[in-house]
Amino acid sequence: MKDEVAAEAHRCLTEAGVDFVACMPDSAFLELYQRLEGDSAIRYLQVANESDGVGVCMGAWLGGARPAMLMENTGFALSCYALLRGPAAFGVPMLLLISYRGGFGDERWFSVPFGWATEPLLESLRIQYSVVNEAGDMAHAIAGAVKSMNAMQAPVAVLFPPQLFSEAK
Amino acid sequence: MKVERRAVLERLRDHLTDSDIVVAALAGTTADTYQVVHRPENLYLVGLGMVTQVSLGLALTLPDSKVVSLDTDGSLLLGPSILPVVAASGAENLRIIVFDNEQLFGSRGGAPSQTAAGADLTAMARAAGIRHADTVADEGGVASALERLFSEPGPALLTAKIALAFRAEGPSMDGQENKYRLVRRIEAIRGRAILAPPKP
Numbered sequence: 247m248k249d250e251v252a253a254e255a256h257r258c259l260t261e262a263g264v265d266f267v268a269c270m271p272d273s274a275f276l277e278l279y280q281r282l283e284g285d286s287a288i289r290y291l292q293v294a295n296e297s298d299g300v301g302v303c304m305g306a307w308l309g310g311a312r313p314a315m316l317m318e319n320t321g322f323a324l325s326c327y328a329l330l331r332g333p334a335a336f337g338v339p340m341l342l343l344i345s346y347r348g349g350f351g352d353e354r355w356f357s358v359p360f361g362w363a364t365e366p367l368l369e370s371l372r373i374q375y376s377v378v379n380e381a382g383d384m385a386h387a388i389a390g391a392v393k394s395m396n397a398m399q400a401p402v403a404v405l406f407p408p409q410l411f412s413e414a415k
Numbered sequence: 416m417k418v419e420r421r422a423v424l425e426r427l428r429d430h431l432t433d434s435d436i437v438v439a440a441l442a443g444t445t446a447d448t449y450q451v452v453h454r455p456e457n458l459y460l461v462g463l464g465m466v467t468q469v470s471l472g473l474a475l476t477l478p479d480s481k482v483v484s485l486d487t488d489g490s491l492l493l494g495p496s497i498l499p500v501v502a503a504s505g506a507e508n509l510r511i512i513v514f515d516n517e518q519l520f521g522s523r524g525g526a527p528s529q530t531a532a533g534a535d536l537t538a539m540a541r542a543a544g545i546r547h548a549d550t551v552a553d554e555g556g557v558a559s560a561l562e563r564l565f566s567e568p569g570p571a572l573l574t575a576k577i578a579l580a581f582r583a584e585g586p587s588m589d590g591q592e593n594k595y596r597l598v599r600r601i602e603a604i605r606g607r608a609i610l611a612p613p614k615p
Contacts, residue, residue: 266476289475291504295496301465302500305438305472308458308598310609313472331462332469336590396611 251381251410252277255343256285258388259314264341265289266311268299272318274345274411279316296321300328303340312392314341319348319364319405320357329371329401339395341388342403346377349407368403375403378410417578420444420514422557424451427483427512430565431456434604435481436597438470440490443521444514446585448485455600459586459593463487464494467511471501474509474569480604481508481565488515488530495539502544507568511540516577524579540572547571 247255255278259267266289269279283290289311293299296317303313317325322344333340348354348361368375374394376387387404395402424447431437437457439448445459461469470484491498491513501509517531518524530536540548547567551560551574564573586593598609 266472268472291471291475291500293496293500295494297464298468298494298497298500301468301494301497302472302475304465305469305474306476307472307609308469308594308601309436309473309476310601310605310607311472311476328462328465328468332465335462336594338594397614 247275247277247406247410248412249277251384252281254381254384255388256281258385260285260287261385262388262392263312264314264392266303266306266313267291267316268293268302268306268313269316270294270296270299270318270321272316272321272345274318274347274406274408275316275343277412282316296325297328300325300340301332304332304336304338307338307340314343316343318345319360322403323360323363323367326367326371329373333401334371337399338401339399340401341391341395342373342401344403344405345411346405346407352408364405373401373403374398375405377405377407379407381410418551418554418557418575420447420575420577420580421451422554423512423514423561423575423577424448426557426561428452430561431481431483434479435483436473436477436601437483437485438466438473439485440466440487440514443580443582444485444487446583447580449586450583453586455596458597460590463490466490467497467501468494470511471497471504471506471509474506475504477601477605478508481510484509484511486511486513488513488517488528488536489519491536492529492534495543498540498543498545501570504570506570509570510564511570511572512564513572513574514577515574516579518579521579523582537572537574545570545572548573550574550576552576
């Protein structure tokens with residue numbers, strides 16, 4: 247993620263009151279998760295599996311945190327069971343920050359199927375989402391997602407497509 | 416003679432205060448927890464592969480409460496990747512009790528789990544970096560195993576090799592009602608709001 251984009255995402259998350267981040271590191275988010283990990287106002291936890299991260303975020307919300315899960319869309323696909331069985335079934339809010347690999351213009355053949363699947367999966371899981379096409383969209387997307395997740399008592403997603411990533415994707 | 420799950424739960428009650436949180440796996444674990452140690456600080460019917468995960472999130476946000484994960488062999492085998500995360504988190508207030516009946520849907524006589532073939536969840540926990548990991552396989556060892564589990568700082572894990580048992584009646588509320596009740600209780604424990612009042 248470009249440095250200035252990561253800085254803006256960090257600022258927006260702080261402003262939205264996000265104080266707990268579970269992360270399955272994705273190189274696209276390197277600049278962002280390094281910032282979050284270094285922020286003493288945020289409890290940052292690296293997980294080894296995105297499904298685990300969803301469960302941890304559910305517990306963190308129950309305990310009074312405002313959680314976000316930072317992951318690649320490949321990991322979002324992996325976490326669908328946990329999203330349905332945990333936050334969807336119990337009605338638990340969390341912010342899902344998802345890198346949009348395999349989107350329009352991505353040349354990696356193995357990412358392409360995840361590009362096909364990401365938005366249909368979100369729709370089938372009844373997860374509201376917005377796509378941040380440029381850094382200027384970020385503040386509105388993150389603030390709106392946090393308001394919606396609290397109002398709906400459900401997860402809400404924000405997608406970050408490749409044009410926001412740094413050169414070395 | 417294997418351990419009765421209810422015997423573990425009866426002893427567990429002695430180690431809990433009313434600011435501690437219990438997270439129970441679905442099916443027989445939830446039913447027996449409800450029958451033996453029902454309290455407003457319990458979360459029931461948590462899905463396979465999510466019990467210790469949810470418990471870790473609670474433990475990290477409620478450092479002044481003990482959080483007890485009542486997990487199972489099938490559930491932990493689905494999500495064993497949480498074990499090294501638990502170890503690395505250093506969550507001293509987290510205790511995990513794994514009810515291992517060596518069977519999937521044991522209360523209905525389902526297929527054996529891989530622990531029946533020798534998979535050792537305590538050894539897996541130790542290998543993942545959870546230093547305080549123990550197994551209790553007989554009724555006489557339950558009290559001392561729980562003493563050890565709670566006397567040392569967590570994260571700690573106890574595998575209880577339990578006998579098969581028929582499933583009792585579970586709670587009458589669904590997960591959404593359970594969530595709201597638990598969150599209101601945690602608001603009282605923390606002394607501050609979690610749920611914002613709805614916009615008029």
